[in-house]
Amino acid sequence: xxxxxxxxxxxxxxxxxxxxxxxxxxxxxxxxxxxxxxxxxxxxxxxxxxxxxxxxxxxxxxxxxxxxxxxxxxxxxxxxxxxxxxxxxxxxxxxxxxxxxxxxxxxxxxxxxxxxxxxxxxxxxxxxxxxxxxxxxxxxxxxxxxxxxxxxxxxxxxxxxxxxxxxxxxxxxxxxxxxxxxxxxxxxxxxxxxxxxxxxxxxxxxxxxxxxxxxxxxxxxxxxxxxxxxxxxxxxxxxxxxxxxxxxxxxxxxxxxxxxxxxxxxxxxxxxxxxxxxxxxxxxxxxxxxxxxxxxxxxxxxxxxxxxxxxxxxxxxxxxxxxxxxxxxxxxxxxxxxxxxxxxxxxxxxxxxxxxxxxxxxxxxxxxxxxxxxxxxxxxxxxxxxxxxxxxxxxxxxxxxxx
Numbered sequence: 001x002x003x004x005x006x007x008x009x010x011x012x013x014x015x016x017x018x019x020x021x022x023x024x025x026x027x028x029x030x031x032x033x034x035x036x037x038x039x040x041x042x043x044x045x046x047x048x049x050x051x052x053x054x055x056x057x058x059x060x061x062x063x064x065x066x067x068x069x070x071x072x073x074x075x076x077x078x079x080x081x082x083x084x085x086x087x088x089x090x091x092x093x094x095x096x097x098x099x100x101x102x103x104x105x106x107x108x109x110x111x112x113x114x115x116x117x118x119x120x121x122x123x124x125x126x127x128x129x130x131x132x133x134x135x136x137x138x139x140x141x142x143x144x145x146x147x148x149x150x151x152x153x154x155x156x157x158x159x160x161x162x163x164x165x166x167x168x169x170x171x172x173x174x175x176x177x178x179x180x181x182x183x184x185x186x187x188x189x190x191x192x193x194x195x196x197x198x199x200x201x202x203x204x205x206x207x208x209x210x211x212x213x214x215x216x217x218x219x220x221x222x223x224x225x226x227x228x229x230x231x232x233x234x235x236x237x238x239x240x241x242x243x244x245x246x247x248x249x250x251x252x253x254x255x256x257x258x259x260x261x262x263x264x265x266x267x268x269x270x271x272x273x274x275x276x277x278x279x280x281x282x283x284x285x286x287x288x289x290x291x292x293x294x295x296x297x298x299x300x301x302x303x304x305x306x307x308x309x310x311x312x313x314x315x316x317x318x319x320x321x322x323x324x325x326x327x328x329x330x331x332x333x334x335x336x337x338x339x340x341x342x343x344x345x346x347x348x349x350x351x352x353x354x355x356x357x358x359x360x361x362x363x364x365x366x367x368x369x370x371x372x373x374x375x376x377x378x379x380x381x382x383x384x385x386x387x388x389x390x391x392x393x394x395x396x397x398x399x400x401x402x403x
Contacts, residue, residue, distance in 0.1 A: 001349055002032045003342070004068025006061050007039040009086070010075040012306070012320075014042035014327035015334060017072040017098065020053035022335035026342065027054035030349040036064045043327035065089035070351065072338055073098030074331075076108055085111075092116025092369075095351060097338060099123055099136070102365050102373060103268025104296075106380035109373075113366040118353070120345075122338065123267070124373060126362035134344065134359065136337040138182045143330045144322035145186030145263065148290040149175070151322075152259035153194060155288045155308070155315050161195025172197050176253055177216070178274055178299065179263035180207040183292055187261045188214045199253060203238070203246075221249040238272070247276050255282035260289045262299035268379060275300040277311075285313030294318035 003026060005018045016039045018026075023033045033055040037047050047057045058064050065071060066089045076099060077086035090096065093116060100121040102109050112119045122136040132138075152175070153160055162172040175191040177184045180202035188211065191198045198216035208218040223245055238246075254260055254275055260283075264272050271293035280289070280302055291303040298304075302311045303318045310316075323330040344359060345351050355361050364372055371377045 001030075001069045001346075001351065002034055002067055004064040004071045005033065005035040005039055005055075006064045006071065006073065006086070007036040008074050009080065010078055012324060013075050014324045015074045015331045016040040016043050016045060016327075017074050017331075017335065017338055018055075019043070019045055019332050019335040020049045020055075021332075022339040023050060023053040023055045026339055029343060029346060031342075031346070032056065034058055034064050034068060036061050040331070043331040045328075045331070062089060068094065070095045070097065070342065072342070074334060076100045076105055087112065087115065087117065090115055090117050093118075095119070097122065097342065100365055102376040103379050106376065109365055109371045109376050110380050110382070113369055113371050116369050117366060118364070118368075119366040120341070120363045121365045121373070121376075122341070122363065124363045124365065125341070126358055128358060131359050131362075134337050134341040134363075136334055139333040139337055140323040140330060141182035141263075142186045143326050143333070144292055144319070145183035145188075145261075146190045147322040147325050148183070148261045148263075148292055148319060149187050149190040149194065149259075151317055151319065152261060152288045152290045155290075155317060156259055157286045158258060159195075160191065173258040174199070174256060175259045175261065176201070176219075176257035177261045177263070178202075178250070180204070180211050181263060183263040184261070185210060185214065187263065188216045191259075191261075192216065196259070199257070201250065201253065219253055221246065223249070243272050243274070247274060247279065250274060251276075251279040251282060254279045255284075257283070258287055260287075261292065262289065263292045264299050265293050265296055268375070269296070271296040271299050273297075273299065273301060277301050280314050280316070281312050283312075283314045287314050289314065289316045291316060291318050292322060295320040 026033055035050050035055045035057055037057050037059045051057055079085050096117055096119045102121045125131050125134050158173050160173045163170040173196045175196040175198045177187045177200040180200050188198050188200050192215045199219050200211045200216045201219035211218045289300050291298045291300050293299045294303050294305045300316055302316045305318045305320050308315055308317045365376055371380055371382050
């Protein structure tokens with residue numbers, strides 16, 4: 001079975017789906033890895049390193065896509081600059097695994113289904129113990145939380161730690177983290193390591209213990225949060241009346257902070273607005289907001305994606321792909337996630353789709369010409385699908401035109 005890894009062509013993307021160490025692991029399972037030349041270059045992994053690990057390096061992207069039974073990617077496939085779409089070479093029965101944004105890009109899911117491609121979306125991975133080593137969302141959120149604090153520290157015209165010097169005592173910076181998911185918790189830990197005083201807020205009271213275990217103070221607002229967490233452990237979207245009260249109460253906390261890191265995202269929806277223009281005006285000149293929700297509209301009313309803007313003396317950094325800014329470690333972690341998942345799908349060198357398995361079923365987006373994930377079907381406005389067979393070995397796809 002041939003596993004293809006093309007070079008990422010989405011603007012600003014520096015990660016690669018497999019690193020050389022992951023190539024070795026897959027090769028040891030009898031899989032042949034084909035990687036496009038230069039795929040790992042921006043993450044610090046040379047073509048020679050991939051070749052030494054057992055991969056076949058191809059100069060043209062077409063040779064990777066055309067001949068692969070399974071294609072591994074980081075970003076969703078996109079239109080090529082010279083014309084055509086990345087998935088055009090995929091044939092019925094081939095498999096695609098990567099971040100596919102099923103709730104944000106329903107047109108891609110429809111296109112994959114129409115081509116008969118079996119697609120697995122890494123962001124659909126169930127949050128269960130068995131799938132922890134495949135949880136790419138958490139891995140990338142860890143990198144994003146770390147990176148956000150560094151961006152804030154560089155932009156802030158102050159230092160983070162308290163210093164007692166002959167020239168006097170410098171007070172520590174105050175950091176507010178909004179959202180205590182994986183990214184938020186890593187932001188807390190990083191800010192604390194740099195010496196800042198950290199407050200953190202989340203709609204889910206259950207995370208208070210985790211916040212405090214990292215040395216931060218948990219902010220509690222006068223809001224009804226009894227229904228703030230979904231079955232998967234993520235924060236649930238609330239109505240606009242809730243967010244209005246939340247913004248009003250958060251305003252004072254935001255005004256007291258030197259750096260604010262926001263991390264609140266709801267898949268398939270605009271990011272909740274947590275910091276309005278009045279709250280920005282209330283901050284001290286030189287303060288910084290790092291908005292990790294910029295790609296989905298931002299948690300701050302002044303955020304602009306992929307830009308740093310100054311509003312009333314406050315810098316607002318709109319981050320859309322923080323993990324890509326630390327490409328070596330982000331690729332290393334993602335490669336572990338996606339190669340572990342591929343190994344989960346593989347038996348005796350072939351793909352086996354056991355749809356009774358919670359991990360396989362949970363991550364499956366399209367199969368046999370259908371969008372099978374129900375949330376993605378609703379977003380794509382497609383009627384319900386009949387259940388599919390539980391176990392199905394998949395024969396390798398014969399490369400076209402190679403005899």
